[in-house]
Amino acid sequence: MSSMKCTTTLVSCAIFQTKIGWCAVVATGKAVLRIVIGFSEREQLLKQILKEFGSAIEKKPARMSITGEMKQYFSGKEVFLNCAMDWSSLSPFQQKVYKAAMKVPYGTVDTYGNLARRIGCPKGARAVGGALAKNPFPLVVPCHRIVRGDGSLGGFSARGGSVLKKKLLRLERVNRRFKG
DNA sequence: AACCCGCCCAACT
């Protein structure tokens, strides 16, 4: 259990509905702590956030530019999603993986194995998958663009699973069809 | 240190 940032820093939360379900951005004044996507029920999303951040959550929603960019993204526009993120609790390996994943362009896919090779860990495909499974910043760190080397889709740990992964790739007009 | 697990992969059957 990693120690969470439960100091007196106020943590705000924006919740909004999209075509792929209820989403949320949790942030301090300085950086985004967590992005949550794909909940069909607002109530469940709230529950999840409360579980992760407890009562540190500020009730009133903050306006954050990333939420606007996400809405653009869901409308089908090709946007490069980026924001200030708090990576302080991430392992060096996770940071390397996420940095590499962010270089995979909109509308394209790459494989876990390639990503592993790119960060100098040629046999670490599975470890890369493990790191992406813990991705606190879905969409901004586009782990949905990473698929398996055998031509199948691969997993997706966010709410909605691989069904959502496929939806996101279709939204980005990735035309490839996946085995499975 | 040892043990498990996972968004994997290549090489099989």
Add this chain to the structure above:
DNA sequence: AGTTGGGCGGGTT
């Protein structure tokens, strides 16, 4: 399409 053993990072005893 399904199985197997290897490989790697991380978390848990």
